[in-house]
Amino acid sequence: MPRPPNQKKHNTIEAVAVRAGVSTMTVSRVLRGTDKVALKTQKKVNEAIEELGYVHNRLAGALASSRSAQVAVIVSSVGNIVFTEVLAGIAHALDGSGYQPVIGICEYDAGRELDLVRSMLAWRPAGFILAHTQHKPETVQLLRTADIPVVELMALAKDPIDMCIGLDHEAVGHSTAEHVLGKGYRRFGYLGSNHDIDVTAAVRFNSFKKTVEKAGGEILKVVTVNETSGISLGRRHMHQLAEGNSGIELVYFSNDAVAAGAMMYCQANNINIPGDLALASFSGLEIAGAMPIPITTIKSPRFDMGRIGAENILRRLSGEKFSFVKDAGFELEIGESC
Amino acid sequence: MPRPPNQKKHNTIEAVAVRAGVSTMTVSRVLRGTDKVALKTQKKVNEAIEELGYVHNRLAGALASSRSAQVAVIVSSVGNIVFTEVLAGIAHALDGSGYQPVIGICEYDAGRELDLVRSMLAWRPAGFILAHTQHKPETVQLLRTADIPVVELMALAKDPIDMCIGLDHEAVGHSTAEHVLGKGYRRFGYLGSNHDIDVTAAVRFNSFKKTVEKAGGEILKVVTVNETSGISLGRRHMHQLAEGNSGIELVYFSNDAVAAGAMMYCQANNINIPGDLALASFSGLEIAGAMPIPITTIKSPRFDMGRIGAENILRRLSGEKFSFVKDAGFELEIGESC
């Protein structure tokens, strides 16, 4: 024998229907706000819902309609403020749409990402947002066959899964180099973190280097550290680039947190910026502008990438047909550090 | 007539079952890893899954078993690094448990929180984590009747919904005051942000003030700003406390980001710390220790609050019966700023 018949159904639209003296369909309609229901009936139903403290079961709803109201989001890390801004943009765009973000964190690990995609897909999300463009082939395959709108953020994908809006990190590195070359600097140092997992930093640096060398400049010293990027990292490792008479005129950083730490080191060690040493960075974080000597950096529209990504998921969900790969653009934020 | 009969079921355990030459039940068992299935059968099923690119539908599973594998999490903001550390702790604890966090952001708004709780509850999460203790009565009611494990984090709740692990912010303010009084300071200023939404900051300050005044000290000037807390806020508003001969010996801050900005102001304006002015703060963020003059602050176990919260949700989900309200404790991190 199968499971015993329902005994005391509670918290079902059926209970609400009975109490309101209508059919379950009517309750369903009131709940979803679709179709027309007589105002009097609506009132009765809403009262019944209130009295019973009924909470709609979207699990059953999603199954029945094969339409979920969740949007899956995977970010590399929440410890990195860059991603939290993207998340904020996504949350902002989704707010009030009826869709909810479900967030997964892959810690820069493509294997974890694959696992996450698989298990998030099991909840049949309406759309998928990935805040990075490095994936395993299986991940791409899985998402392509899922047949839901997908957006990749942060960088321009060479072979996008579906939609994409991100930065051209090569252009970022190039522009930064052009700027500092224009200022007359020719001898450079570099301090970066986690190039093995943050591919975009490597792309920026390589492009920076290429442009510098093409113009006759030199990269005298490169320090890359494999620990989590942060202020204290910059503070602790800056001595490698600041001490002695290395001839370095300007240090380029993988991001503003590292640069800020480096500036703290300089402040604590009486190194004059930009007189003794100039600094240039990437991120456009609040901290760059709040430094005693504001740091020249590159600002990218992180919040907007998240917002636009989510908005386009919504547009597709509402039936529009389109796809795109869009350069999000960036802005050179000139401080006093170079 | 109701909906037309299933035509081409794809991506169902039925399709897998047919291909593997077994019943759907067997596929289900393999998928969930429960019960015993002959190794040969398992292999056949797994092959079929692979060939079909089948993705498990947890929606249907959750409905049938009335058991979901999602844990709902609500944080006040992701812009505040404090919450991202809590999230990281939660993600860490849930990792590998089979449960997935579903994150909502209420932006410090109890009304939004209520909406979020309602709509997240509609997905029948297995548990609920709230990274704050301020709620509308309806929220509390809703969660209490949901009959799922609930954890509140960050502060000690007076009337906890269920479990709670957080800081005693009154003790924090008191300890900070004791420390600075012990150092001989008697005349204080305060710079805080967003007291209307961040209740914990107000609690810390009031407790600080009480302790100071009881000891014969004075709070000479209080500046509270209603904008999003951050480095630049500290940088821009510090002048109100630093300029002139106000007699202020030490400034207390609502958090480290504000304090760091204040230090940037002092650095840029040649105010000697702690000679001209001492600083004390709260948070224990990386930035406090990376300053040219490390800032004395209070460190709380944010990651661990998240981790422990999630772990206890899991314990309850595995059948254990218990509840608790736990003081997470804190540590005075003595820098050179006072």
Place this chain on the structure above:
DNA sequence: GTGAAAGCGCTAACAC
């Protein structure tokens, strides 16, 4: 170790 049938709570598709 495996299968059959009923049902989780809801909504699509129609009828009235």
Place this chain on the structure above:
DNA sequence: GTGTTAGCGCTTTCAC
């Protein structure tokens, strides 16, 4: 405007 019926894709329960 409202009700009826079948079924979304899975798991429960029991039988073999």
